[in-house]
Amino acid sequence: AIDPEFENNRDIAEEHEGHNVWGPVEEPETLGIHGTHVAVDFDICLADGACLEDCPVDVFEWVDTPDHPESEIKADPAHEDQCIDCMLCVDVCPVDAIDVDPG
Ligand code: SF4
Numbered sequence: 440a441i442d443p444e445f446e447n448n449r450d451i452a453e454e455h456e457g458h459n460v461w462g463p464v465e466e467p468e469t470l471g472i473h474g475t476h477v478a479v480d481f482d483i484c485l486a487d488g489a490c491l492e493d494c495p496v497d498v499f500e501w502v503d504t505p506d507h508p509e510s511e512i513k514a515d516p517a518h519e520d521q522c523i524d525c526m527l528c529v530d531v532c533p534v535d536a537i538d539v540d541p542g
């Protein structure tokens with residue numbers, strides 16, 4: 440499961456589409472955690488898709504991650520600023536790849 444303390448335990452490695460990426464990042468097999476308020480551990484996500492289907496405000500978009508061992512697409516929290524903290528995505532992800540931190 441995603442580490443809920445990732446902000447303390449990791450450093451920001453880069454930015455992607457306006458959100459932080461928490462390292463380590465070593466492409467293509469290690470991709471880190473995308474997002475901060477809505478955080479997706481790309482190294483755990485296996486492209487189940489429930490988060491994209493269920494998010495009422497369409498926070499997520501697929502991004503291509505060729506040659507990643509878990510899956511070649513990931514749910515990117517591209518619009519994390521629109522999140523309404525319903526926690527549905529956290530509940531439906533089968534591998535607990537998502538952390539939402541209601542502020
Ligand atoms: Fe979407 Fe709700 Fe998850 Fe926020 S908590 S990203 S609104 S499903």
Ligand code: F3S
Nearest residue numbers: 484485488490514532
């Ligand atoms: Fe990935 Fe979980 Fe969504 S596996 S696609 S973050 S439901």
Ligand code: ZN
Nearest residue numbers: 455473515516
């Ligand atoms: Zn991203």
